[in-house]
Amino acid sequence: MNLVTATSEAIARGAEIIRSGGLVAFPTETVYGLGADAFNALAVARIFEVKDRPQFDPLIVHVAEKKMVDALCTAVSDRAQTLIDRFWPGPLTLVLPKRDVVPDIVTAGLPTVAVRMPAHPVALMLIEQSRTPIAAPSANPFGYLSPTSAEHVAEYLGDKVDLILDGGPCPIGVESTVLDVTQPEATVLRPGGLPVEEIERAIGEVRMVTGDVDEPQSPGQLPHHYAPRTPIHILTANEWPVETGKKIGLLAFRRPDRTGPFTLVEVLSEKGDLREAAARFFSCLHRLDKAGLDLIVAEPVPEVGLGRAIMNRLSKAAGRHARPEGRR
Ligand code: TXA
Ligand code: MG
Secondary structure, three states, X not given: OOEEEOOHHHHHHHHHHHHOOOXXXXXXXXXXXXXXXXXXXXXXXXXXXXXXXXXXXXOEEXXXXXXXXXXXXOOOOHHHHHHHHHHOOOOEEEEEEEOOOOOOOOOOOOOEEXXXXXXXXXHHHHHHHHOOOEEEOEOOOOOOOOOOXXXXXXXXXXXXXXXXXXXXXXXXXXXXXXXEOOOOOOEEEEOOOOOHHHHHHHHOOOEXXXXXXXXXXXXXXXXXXXXXXXXXXXXOOOOOOOOOXXXXXXXXXXXXXXXXXXXXXXXXXXXXXXXXXXXXXXXXXXXXXOOOOOEEEEOOOOOOOHHHHHHHHHHHHHXXXXXXXXXX
């Protein structure tokens, strides 16, 4: 059984697992998280595999010290610093501009990263001893409620995780409040454990995002999903591009066995491994998008496991250019 009481020995073992690229479920003051080394893209890809989520969502990176935020973010504004000093450790997640060292799969391709310092001794010890920030979503499979006890996690995920640290029930029991502080107006993206009133007492009025976060955002706001600017076309069976004078890039699943009129080819996984493909997906897409191409053609990947999440994101990116202005 991989469910163990969070003694100091068990936490040390958990830290060893995180350092070697494994997954550890751990308690926080809000809900249980499913953690991996935030700097290890392959380990983070496994989080999505275990959660069986048909899409990629940006993850929260958990730190054990306030100053660890500087290793992850390019700029911490005075307003963000005020919130950190006031509410960390605690149930407040801040969305800040990310550094390049944060893998794209952690942020689902976004230029921002969500960071929080949890107020739970087990979580803090685990992060400290792992000597790396820990990327973790709530430890539930897709479509289930966030777990507030180690038994929930064991029921949900069982042997799919390497270790579940039992630190008892989560004292708060709802997820952290997510606040975007990258824009002039601070915006609550998800209400949670820290009341909005308390945030407003510290920094003044904040905006609330209402309705479907998948809907187009108001002008000046960053999109919630990374969307490439270059048009994307997903290849159908037997379809292969021919020379047209256009600059075409290929997003290949495996190393292609035929050539084509490509300015740039990005291979997701030489050996056709979906976990590696997921880990590299956003960075490959970023490179293609920055190459000044007229078109990106993408090979479909098998729609099993992580392949579903990759295809979901590809279809969204492809559909964006096929639909009327402003819709994604
Ligand atoms: O209390 C919590 O926040 C728990 C514990 C484990 O820390 N974690 C949690 O993670 O609830 P998750 O992945 O279930 O929810 C993270 C939320 C999602 O709504 C996600 O869209 C948002 O944070 N988020 C993460 N990174 C973001 C980013 N760069 N921009 C906008 N939203 C982001
Ligand atoms: Mg969740």
